Amino acid sequence: MTVLDVINLVIGFVAVMIGMIMFWSLPVPGFSSRPKESLPFLSIIIPARNEEGRISPLLQSLQEQRFSQFEILVVDDDSSDNTAAVAKSYGAKVLQNTGAGKSSACWLGAEQAKGSWLLFLDADTKFTSVDGLTKLLHFYQGKGARGITALQPFHTVERLYEHISVVFNIIVVVGMNLFTIWGSRFKTAGSFGPCILCNRDDYFLSGGHKKIEGAIMDDLELGEAFLEQNLPVRCLGGKGIMSLRMYPEGVGSLVEGWCKSFAIGSKSTHPLVMLMVIFWISGSFIAAGALISSIIEWNTTAMIFSGILYILYTIQTAWFASRVGNFRWAVFPLYPILFMFFVGIYLYSFIRVNVFHSVSWKGRKIKV
Template structure:
């Protein structure tokens, strides 16, 4: 075993330890008791969501808690989103306005202005509640936290097609990048809130300025969380497994690339430097472990072969463990985990190019200036 192999093996095994520190846990909402809950307004911003919104609306009809209204804010859709929403009993608000007033943030703001509920729940159209008691458990969890500020969930990612597994590392990094899932817990301030599922009370929402204040922000979820924090309102971020799920970028590989490119370079700026350092070490370790696999096949030293193979195996298991906290990614793909990290690195680099050089990203048929 030469010196370079020793150094790479040491770094690789240390990176696995760093990974554990980086992604220590992902708690989910827990409701310990039943209580009276206020009337709720569920606000769903929608642009061309006819193929994605039905599971969410259907799951809402099946909830055992039914004291809510559903407001679908149509953001200039040119498909059958409005028809589908009305067919499931939702109230549709067709938002009009100039291009600068379009987008998710202003759709959410429009919904909040029309809402009658004491609590507001903002949901992406591609989310779906898991069980009949999921909504009640979410609301009870918020109540147990004092019903103040924001409770946001990152939905559990459901995978249906092979290309969707390419999101595995992205999902992990998105959650880690919120700063509060390390071994140090909430010692670091959260980067903001998760975007697909945001629950807050009406008074706190308007006190913070709501989505109106963050109009134009590419990462509206992070910006909204910061708006609440600026008013000394708490922001809680939890995993959504067992409560809410989503299927990301079901339209195809192109939408997956556009979706992750839209957000990653900007979102990384909100990650705490220590968490960012841990993340960089963990990602670097994945490439080192992949490189050391060559030693498993080419080295004549049995110790090098054993340690190289063990390092690769442990990285595959750890990557699978982390990713499957976030979604139902297929176990077999993690045998080829270097491909997942290479894809992540390529999209992150492309995102940096679009944000810092072209100052523009594309999403849902719109060019968004950055």
């Protein structure tokens, strides 16, 4: 092997170790053995724009929950389909958003809510067990019922093209700064967006969604608004509690969705965490390049070590993916394709945000 081959292999193996430090764990809420006080009345607020085909699983899962002391407010954000009718068929109260956008819809729901606690849910999420809501509420109660507890739902994958989201799902979690080997040492980047639980008083003290209206990354901005009031923001995984299926409409919707948020959201990631992410992604390409180079040169020693490195990256990426979604392990031997797609969409998002200053989402052109 040449000196360059050795250097590349060393960098690759170091990148695998950095990956372990970068994504050390992803805790989820669980039942506690501690005595629990009775839970207060809950208001579940669901902003929805053209969600006719996706909101039913969430509403059905809410009907199946063992905890039932809640109201459901679906805020129709100028839908052109039958979102409102579907919501009413499940007994939800439907409000018509007089503004425009998710933040405006959430604020309207909070103003009309009767509950002491507020739970904001994206319409494409759903609870995956009858105790899921109870686990979430008891976790929040056990932490003093202050600030935000947010879950990143477990990503449900059904079609092959949806696997190209896997690296995005991993980086979204890692980019919150809380899941490295150092735990909560770094300041959180904000809040996960699909599932946000808080109490009413803290919400209005922070300014809530009214304060962040117009923000592209409303979840990160809302978390920052709570932190400014010295209120805690806790982020956890949703495996076994809540799931979502992202962008079932097709590749175009997937590209548009990730483009909308990724280049902006990455600005909130701690520089050290971002450096580890960059090193880990770079290592994935180095590992693939080393294996291809060793095969072309037919260098047995190089093929053995680069093959081991490639297998390690395959296993590690699949393991990380299993924390965030039900991605099929069979796709991970082709992991370089997944990383290339991530880099391509990130660059596209960066150009849209920093050059054209606009992104598109659900038929709306959003200036950034």
